[in-house]
Amino acid sequence: MTSDLKIPSTDVTLAADHWGDPAATPVVLLHGGGQTRHSWGATGRDLAGAGWYTLSADLRGHGDSGWSPDGVYDLDRLAGDVRAIVEHLGSRPVLVGASMGGIAALAAIGQQPDLALGLVLVDVSPFLQAAGAGRIRAFMTSRPEGFASLEEVADAVAEYLPHRPRPRNPEGLRKNLRERDGRFFWHWDPAVMRAPTEHPVQRDPRIDSARLGAAAAGLRVPTLLVRGGASDVLSAEDARHFLDLVPHAEFHDVAGAHHMVAGDDNAVFDQVLGDFLERRVRNRLTR
Structure with missing residues (x-):
């Protein structure tokens, strides 16, 4: 692993770790709210061992990345950071996002449909359970x-x-x-958790179901939705709603895992992710 990679993005600098050969196909790992790039350490190492170039970045306002000078953490800022990471890489990656990281990745692809080779959403979709999100x-x-x-x-x-x-x-x-x-x-x-004054206090401006739903409906890249079987954030019904919007998407339910799926059952998650990447991305690139 190489640490302390710095990626400029408009008004902040993002901190990242990376593993593997930079000439290999990249996979970008985006953590959830309240986590850091370190939550993907085991996954980053495993993917590098399988021949992928893996990069895990701290979201703005998290870990060692910069804090928004004006305190704004909306979809446009998060999506812009994802685009900055892809620009730094210089080639299209697979985006893997958990929770807030998944929202950022989906919003970025919604703005630029050809941004990525594939998308993996981990226990997140445009449709979420208010009680679970409120607990976070x-x-x-x-x-x-x-x-x-x-x-x-x-x-x-x-x-x-x-x-x-x-x-x-x-x-x-x-x-x-x-x-x-x-x-x-x-x-x-x-x-990060403070809503702008024009929104009700209880509403998270990043969870814009209409905007994210439109981004999901426009997805044309290989897509995988992974749900924690015991999640209180993404319900089984939420997952079905997403799959109705994205009929080409694959779905995997990790039994017993909660919202932070990779942390709860990293072995199963890495197996599911690795299989998807091999079948839907690597095989497609080598045809």
Whole structure:
């Protein structure tokens, strides 16, 4: 892995890690809200081992990427960042996006249909469950005062993700935090979850079902939707609605996985992703 890649995008600079041969077909991994590029580490390494050039970037306002100077994190900004990453690569990639990263990828392809070789959406679509999305928002907007210790952080994560074992060693959480004045704060800009004043407080301006639905209906690239079988964000009905819009799309339900599918069952997710890439992208390129 090579770290600390910097990609300029309008008003911010994006941080990224990359694996594999830059001459190989690229796969761009885009994490969900509240995550960082590190959430794709195992997947990035596995794909590089299978002959793909893999890049995982921090979304704006997350990790080591820049924060929007004006505090705006709307679809246009996110989609523009995806286009900046593709421009940096110099060739069309497969876009793999989880949650917010998937919304960004879909919006970018909606603006530029020939942007990518393929699209993989992980537990996200233009249609989502408000309760599940609200749970994420509640977690990301909690604890503005930060944490006194890494143990407190581990407790908060365990409460948010009760289906996962509590980390035995909380030191691994440091990469998701920023330390200031002896306290630990989440790595994301608090403005990421702050809706602009022209929108109701409870509405996320990034979840624009009409705009994203139109982008989905216009998809002409190989597409895969992966759902966590236990997800409270993307319901089975939401998935069916997406597949009605995109009849050529493939679908896989990862039994027992929650919203953060790759983190809950990375082995199954990587197998599903690798199979899709081989059949629908690599085989198509080598014909």
